[in-house]
Amino acid sequence: MRVAVIGGGRNCEHEVSLASAASVATGLAAAGHEVVGLTIGRDGGWHDRGGRLVGLAGAAQILSGCDVAFPMVHGPRGEDGALAALCDLARIPWVGSGLGAGALAMDKAATKLVANSVGVATAPGRLVTRSGIDAVRWSRPVVVKPVCAGSSHGVALVDHALALRPALENAFAVDDRVLVEEVVVGREVDVAVWRRADGSVFVPPALEIVGEGIFDLATKYDGSADLQVPADLTDTEAAELRKAAVAMVEALGCRGVARVDFFLTAEGPVLNEVNTIPGMTAASQAPRMFAAAGIGYAELLDLLVRDAVPARLTAEV
Known part of the structure; x- marks a missing residue:
């Protein structure tokens, strides 16, 4: 084609x-x-x-x-x-994905509302606008992040009170709305979901981001990240992650490949975010997960374009 x-x-x-x-x-x-x-x-x-x-x-x-x-x-x-x-x-x-799914998933505050409505846990937190910046008080470690930005731009881990205001200002340089969330203690695990044109889903083995601290902008692209795939999960953990990831993809209405990022805690998966256009180099997380399922990079791309055409043509009939 x-x-x-x-x-x-x-x-x-x-x-x-x-x-x-x-x-x-x-x-x-x-x-x-x-x-x-x-x-x-x-x-x-x-x-x-x-x-x-x-x-x-x-x-x-x-x-x-x-x-x-x-x-x-x-x-x-x-x-x-x-x-x-x-x-x-x-x-x-x-x-x-289409307009609705893309807009919802890009908006991390809206994604949290969708997650909570389908029983997927999210980090406790609050939405902050510029007019409310002076009302934010620090009482425990938090993560500050823009609502509608990717690749961890404007994201900061705040572990002491004096760092909160600069972190908020940095996030507001990227977006007019910011989330301030409690730090979730758990393993960072990504799940890729391919939702086909007929509504069926394929979920390859999950990937774990191994290391201390947050998976920030520098770590994502300087080659230092330790990405383990398949992630070392029990059958129960893998099933819980798969169930939560598919629930999010279906609730948002995603199509094609989406990457759903979680913190795996002692109480189960806690949603971090949903990426409807995840990184798609051969070394990116989603292609690595499909490779672990035996689907090579070129084959994955071929399957995606072939699946997209009948989906859109059928939608027009």
Whole structure:
């Protein structure tokens, strides 16, 4: 098929998105597909594979000549459903979740509400806006994070009172809404869920992020993270994580591959966040989990684009 891979984006995850898009393009080509590259610049301008500025109208024309789009723009104006909405309006099949699921999952405060409604535990905490910053008081270690940002931008572990205000200011530099959550003591375990066009799900072995502290921006991309897959889990722990991950994916209405991140505590899984467009280089968490299930990188990408086309065509009938 002719696949449009969209990377970049007008947000703080621009470089990460470029890496994911480049890797996906290479993998799809290896699987025998014709790849058409589109890049959204930091200024929001659309560029073709040759780097020429084509604008939104030109990008739409390029997309119309493709069989399916593969959005790889992490963060706002991409993962939040914006690109899925564009493809939907243009009647172009796309890989991944739709507008509703993308918007809900990108909003960590809304995700917590959905989780609580289906019985999935979340960390105790509060939502803070700029007008309420002076009312926040520190009494115990907390994690401060922007509501709608990814790749741990603006996230900080606050373990003493004097660090709270700077952490809040740093988070507000990324978003107008911030979550302040109690620190959850547990193992960090990620679960990938592939929800197919027919509603069935496939869940590969889980992955554990081994180490002290929080899995922050530096640790994610400096190569120092110790990612263990399959995670060392009991049958009961694996079943609990799978049940919670599938419950979140179905409640949010996700399609394609989503990565659901948990803290595994003595009381069971506690949801951290849901990523509807997770990192998709061959070394990223989600592809590593599928590899542990015997599904190679190029094969995974091929399965995703093939599954997306009948799903969107059927939805239009």
